[in-house]
Every structure is written in structure tokens, then in C-alpha cells.
Amino acid sequence: MDSFLIALESQPFAVAIVEGASLFPWIETVHVIAIVTVVGTISVVDLRLLGVQAHVASARRLMAQLLPATWIAFAIALVSGLLMFSSKAVKYAANGPFQAKMLLLLLAGANMALFHVLTHKDIAVWDTGRTPPSAKLAGALSLALWTCIIALGRWIGFTV
Amino acid sequence: MSIESFSVWLDKTPLSLEIKGAAWFVPAVQTMHIAAICVVIGSSLLMDLRLLGVAKDVPISVYVRRYSPWIGISIAVLLLSGITLIIGEPGRTLGNWVFWTKMALVTLGALLTAVFAVPVAQDEIYWDSGRRRQAATLIATLSLAVWVAVIVCGRWIAYVL
Numbered sequence: 095m096d097s098f099l100i101a102l103e104s105q106p107f108a109v110a111i112v113e114g115a116s117l118f119p120w121i122e123t124v125h126v127i128a129i130v131t132v133v134g135t136i137s138v139v140d141l142r143l144l145g146v147q148a149h150v151a152s153a154r155r156l157m158a159q160l161l162p163a164t165w166i167a168f169a170i171a172l173v174s175g176l177l178m179f180s181s182k183a184v185k186y187a188a189n190g191p192f193q194a195k196m197l198l199l200l201l202a203g204a205n206m207a208l209f210h211v212l213t214h215k216d217i218a219v220w221d222t223g224r225t226p227p228s229a230k231l232a233g234a235l236s237l238a239l240w241t242c243i244i245a246l247g248r249w250i251g252f253t254v
Numbered sequence: 255m256s257i258e259s260f261s262v263w264l265d266k267t268p269l270s271l272e273i274k275g276a277a278w279f280v281p282a283v284q285t286m287h288i289a290a291i292c293v294v295i296g297s298s299l300l301m302d303l304r305l306l307g308v309a310k311d312v313p314i315s316v317y318v319r320r321y322s323p324w325i326g327i328s329i330a331v332l333l334l335s336g337i338t339l340i341i342g343e344p345g346r347t348l349g350n351w352v353f354w355t356k357m358a359l360v361t362l363g364a365l366l367t368a369v370f371a372v373p374v375a376q377d378e379i380y381w382d383s384g385r386r387r388q389a390a391t392l393i394a395t396l397s398l399a400v401w402v403a404v405i406v407c408g409r410w411i412a413y414v415l
Contacts, residue, residue, distance in 0.1 A: 134296025
């Protein structure tokens, strides 16, 4: 693992991020824009799952409108995150808040996958009406996880 | 009193020392700050895209009623958390031109939101009339650009000065 991390750090793009004074802040800026878009759009869906009305009654339509934007923003956050990681791979990999953030990202992914497998299949039943408890739980978990992911992201900056 | 001497004075006040005192406090306030930005961005993205003509089957007034209050609440949270962060580290912000650029942009963003949302309270189809379409496109594009620029400035306060 360590040799992989060291190899990553010595990649030309990783070296460029370390050496270019303004490269890291710009990547970080893109990362922040991406993550606020992820959380901003997913929260509207989460709140709908919790029972707060959005601009359309149909939960399915709301998800079809918003989640593509969430995924594009997530992809940008992932790439910019990987680039920042590569600049100090050994340090980030050993950083507690970083490890916790990765764990919570996996949990957020698992929460979403479970929602799709267990709850979303019955969406025709509750699409424009009251959401079932399992949908409420998924929405609440998603909101909580993403808030913690933001907090841990901020913590990394203070501890690496 | 100049900005510099005010900043030096503020830095030594008991409140500032309290904010600096606990290591977890500043990141926690920053997290609140970012969470509020998420709400502003999510809400303006939906309102502005609708103003640009996306998902036209839902009236603009529905978007305004649903999302503009969230922008108002979030700006209040942003101001409170932002002021807390400034009291904690006045030297980092008050003498920083990026910070003041950000403040100008936040004011512009709030004004654009009001210009968009206020007429809709009186007239639900205000922005739907043909001759206002161009103005609506301009306001929506500008508003999205301004909020993105606010985030850029927010991040760069830490790197400039």
C-alpha cells in the first residue's frame, strides 16, 4: 500500500500540484463547488423523502430532474479529490478524518443502494403522496451522512 | 480607527480568544457555513434554471415560493457563522481584498434573488411575458455566476494576503 501511495505522489501531476503555488487552491475551489452542488441537490431529494414538498409532487420526477446533476457534480468532486489526495497521498491515507470521510462516503453509497433496492421499487405507490418510513429513514441518513462528510472534509484541512 | 487597528483590537477581545481557544470550534462553524452554501446553491440552481427555461411545466411562482425562503434563511446563517469566523481570525479577512470582493458579490447575489423573487409575489406570471424573458435570462445567468464566484472568493481568502 505504502509503495503505491509513494508511486502516486511521484506522478507528474501530483508533483505539479505540490510545486505549483496556485494549483492546489484551484483544485480545492472546484472540489468545494462540486460538493456544494452534490449536497445542495441531494438535500432537496432527501427532504422530499422526509415529506417536505419540492417544486414537483412526484418524487420520481424530482429524482429524475436532480440526480443527474448530483452525479455529474459527484464525479467532479471525486476527480478533484483524487488530485488533492495524490499530492500528499501518504499523509492523507494516514489521516483519521480522511479515513472517516471515506468510510462515510461508502455508507452514503450503501444507503442510496439500499434505498434503490428496497424502497424505490415501490415508488409508484407513494410517488406523489406520503413517503414510507424506509424512505424517510433513507432521507434522514443521507442528510446526516453528507453533513458529516462536509465536516470531516473541513477537519482534514486542519489535521493534515 | 483604521481597519488594521480595529482588526488588532478585535483579535485580542475575550470573544475572539474564546473562538480561537477550542480547536474544534472553527472547523465546526466552517462546516455550518458550507452547509448553508449548499442550500443557497441548491436553491438558486433550481430557481435560476427554471428562469432559464428548464422544466417549464411547473410555474416559476412554485419555485420561488418553495426555494427563495431557504436562500433568505441560509444567508442569515452564512452571516452569523461568517461573523463568528471573522471575530476569531480578523487578520485573515478584514484586510483581505478577496474578502471584500466576496462581500460585494454576496450583496449582488442577494439583490438578484430579490429582483427575481419579489415581483412574483405580486404577479405569478411576471417573468413569463415575452419582453421580460431576456431580462430573466440575464438575471438567472448572472445569479449563478455570482454564487459560484462567491465560493471561489471564499476559498481564496485563505490563500491571498
